[in-house]
Amino acid sequence: MSATAIDINEYDIDSIRNFSIIAHIDHGTISKETKNLQVLDKLPVERQRGITVKAQSATMFYTYKNKKYLINLIDTPGHVDFSYEVSRSLSACQGTILLVDSSQGIQAQTVANFYLAFSQNLSIIPVLNKVDLPGADPEKVQKQLLNAFEFDSKDMLKISAKSGLNIDKVLDLVIEKTPHPTGNRNNPLKALLFDSWYNSYVGVICMMSIVDGTIKKGDKIISAHTGEKYEISQVGIMSPEMKSTTALHAGQVGYIVCNMKFISEAHVGDTFFLQKFPVEALEGFQQPKPMVFSGLFPADTNDLVKLQEAISQLTLNDCSVSVYKETSFCLGQGWRLGFLGTLHMDVFKQRLEDEYGIDVILSHPTVPYKVKTTDGKEILIKSPADFPDKVKLNNKIESITEPFMSATIIVPKDYLGATIKLCSAKIGYEDADLVKMEVLINSKPVDALAAVLHSSRVEIVGKDIAKRLKDLIKRQLFDISVQTTSNGRVIARETIKAMRKNVIAKCYGGDITRKMKLLNRQKEGKKRLKSIGNVEVPHEAFISLMTKKS
Template identity: 50%
Template sequence: MWIPAGRSWWRGRALAPWASGPARPRLPWSRPAPTHAVATDPRAPSRPYGSAELKETPDMSRFPVEDIRNFSIIAHVDHGKSTLADRLLELTGTIEKTKNNKQVLDKLQVERERGITVKAQTASLFYSFGGKQYLLNLIDTPGHVDFSYEVSRSLSACQGVLLVVDANEGIQAQTVANFFLAFEAQLSVIPVINKIDLKNADPERVEKQIEKMFDIPSKECIKISAKLGTNVESVLQAVIERIPPPKVHRNNPLRALVFDSTFDQYRGVIANVALFDGMVSKGDKIVSAHTLKTYEVNEVGILVPNEQSTHKLYAGQVGYLIAGMKTVTEAQIGDTLYLHKHPVEPLPGFKSAKPMVFAGMYPIDQSEYNNLKSAIEKLTLNDSSVTVHRDSSLALGAGWRLGFLGLLHMDVFNQRLEQEYNASVILTTPTVPYKAVLASAKLIKEYREKEITIINPAQFPDKSKVTEYLEPVVLGTIITPDEYSGKIIGLCQARRAVQKNMTFIDQNRIMLKYLFPLNEIVVDFYDSLKSLSSGYASFDYEDAGYQTAELVKMDILLNGNIVEELTTVVHKDKAYSVGKTICERLKDSLPRQLFEIAIQAAIGSKVIARETVKAYRKNVLAKCYGGDITRKMKLLKRQAEGKKKLRKIGNIEVPKDAFIKVLKTQPNK
């Protein structure tokens, strides 16, 4: 068991004594096993149960608090979290062992297509060990930094974690980030070295990395191959021995934490709950601490991993609850549920997610506005880290400005809208939230605060109205082989980053820490990093507040008229290159007119870049045969005057596909 230095709370935790080993499992609702079927060897492997035995209603009262373990799996992307979860489900008889068991807990289409976990999933496992049957509640979490809010919510319902590390890749940037999430939540950490079956696996090297980075003794590491099932049984035993049972009180009134939720169009909101006190059963009247509305419980149950209704849920257990919540606003993540007429102190809940990037979202056809609004509301219930603000555009119509935790988060949200709700949208270029410190008391009174946050570049205040601009910064962690460090340091310097630290993890790998302006990394930094390092470098970042910056608002003009949708905020030093790129891209996207179109990038009244879309040409001299040169000159002059007049009164309609081409991809900085 790992005990972090200087943490007295960890030293005081009692560990479960090493028991004699697992006996044959018996599910809580199944009939007692015949005596001749009981394994004589107490360490004999458990027999998987078929799906038919899971159809009976389980009796959850058979599990006292000391026989419950709530744990989560955390790791870097593609280190084998979902594969390990599949093997644990098979070993405990929760699912049948077949060749088709791949990413069983990844239920979304986008997860299976991309091969990543974007949504935390829960499963209740029943496992016999040392002559006792244990209830193990497993929560499989995402690994990408954009879904760290899912991880933090999942950890709130756990007492321990399995920290999975690839035996070939070793510690990566998100391994470090997820470890410290668990460390700050004061959870027991069990290091698991996966993929020991790979040809280039070096588990001994990874053990030393874990010991150096996290101060966990190498003897605490469990070496497994989740794909082949090698030594996975010891992971279950370690969960029982090293993770403490939840600290709850079943005699107190009900107090349940809503840590996740989904929406079913027939049953309403399905809330995933962790019970900290009391118990809940069908027919109970419960109250939401957030809305103070009263509901009657229609169904309670556990996830195995599909929904399995039960008679009751008890403190220490994790399950789901349906109580007739009809609208998405009634189910708040982090809400506390309690019994009617038995109010309790609400649980701390969660810190609200802080959006890192914003993008405009508009329906392709305005007639689809209400359908898209309903789809966004239902999807944000399932992904509460997305923030939604109403927005409108002259060219694109009514829409929303949505806040996401990162670019992958935005991409996955858009893909889920298309797949789950058949909604097609225009998604604009992502921007980051800036701040401005107002200069005059009159403006402070108007905005009701001295420091305002700008999420829409079109609303960026003029320099004369503010004393300074602030841009968001993040503390980035890069782990890379030493041979690529020179190129990566050059890339970071080009993105206005400031180096904070450099640590050698082992002889071949280093960890770099940089303070980055968020705007410099949010779009194409990760792709550039992977390209420079041949795919070996990993990147993770965390919020580091705001810093003063020389920012300017850059307008894009068509024949002198500002196009609000293309307004952007850039650093003063990079304004020309960004403006030039947008003008060139717009020139290639706009259809030619009967008159010339001037495309300009301007800061205030100063034009910094320009491109021109040439007009269609007409040969006005076609019918002139030789002779009178003065007539030819008159015709050419009249044509020039007509085009000049047409340019002043001509209406330039920017087609939506041109907006999509320009807005979809941020210009390279």
């Protein structure tokens, strides 16, 4: 944080521009932003994977035609799993750059992000990136954009973020095409919280979009969501690091520090207002629907409380993750988490490990299934543990369905009728021949390894898991049976042979009676061990089985 506060009072509402960059994954948002600010991807997982995961903002001071402008750039992810981050970012903007790869053209997220920005009435500026690539065809891609979105060809800018071609013209175009915010600094304060993070020195830091009014150090504000009161100790902007300012005015985007001690108090989409001037709360964000569910457990049970706190902090910052408590017979207390996709799930796990230093175990990801019984009941299944057994239910299951996909389809108008007819026939959930596969160690189910599979894949997967567990589980003083079952039928079985001690080594001569007595005593002892002994499935075995790509 800067020691001296920056005065940004001179930037009135007409000289402020708030914009974001949206694109399909790998179309160049990181390269484009690197030319402007270098460091918007701050999380270790972002730097390691080369993708944007969290929306970040940064303020730039720019002079155009002898006039000073304050420009706020809000970085957005390109992958579909982080579309919720995009919607949050766009809520703080009036314009956006739609970045398209000149060698790939329009892709799925190009369309999805366009309509997301279009639905929020934002000014959309098309920019063609990577025009210097050998396989680039900017003219062809330009025609695609004209036909799909009816852009004006005069508004399209062709750039290369790598070489710097026309980069200097991007901000000029943003100033010309993006409208200024509509707020009024003389109105009562109305601020929208769209992001937050925890700092061990000052507590929770809140990123705010100031819709109306002014906020400064010493102001007393109230949360519309919780009713809690806070006193502002610092306000500032990200440029790109935290720099304190004298105040934040309508139309500006910045951070506030207000002695908020717990991140659970910072609800994304919350409205803050001055204690003496109550206002009506702003419309929040629509809660996204999880598409993939997975069980999460600490590798070390001593980390349970630490993991709970870490999940609370990450999920309040990322509201797209749903959380339910879950208990596993083998892994103990844990949680069933819902994610927007498998990449979202992998990134969440990596953030727990990188930022909080906690080793975790993730169970097999599943999608929500619907089970319809013969008595008309419909059950939504989010966990393999809840999946019904056909044998136990005496075949009372009428149908099991699984979701296919939610898609935007763009077709020539001549095929519109046939496409609608096809979609209507296949809409929603589709019937599927699904079964639950369980893993049994010495006849005891290992619920964390249960999976819902298509019946055609049960034998292949079951045999593979049994063989791999045989190699991963350590030998004991008794035989260990590893079985995979489905609907009461054993699919595969492997036996881990017991370690053998030579109990007759001390016997001399040919006393067969003494030898048989010792061998029978050893045999009886192993039976007792098997009846009371618990087989420990090592952490490495879970990791190996969970991370293998089926």
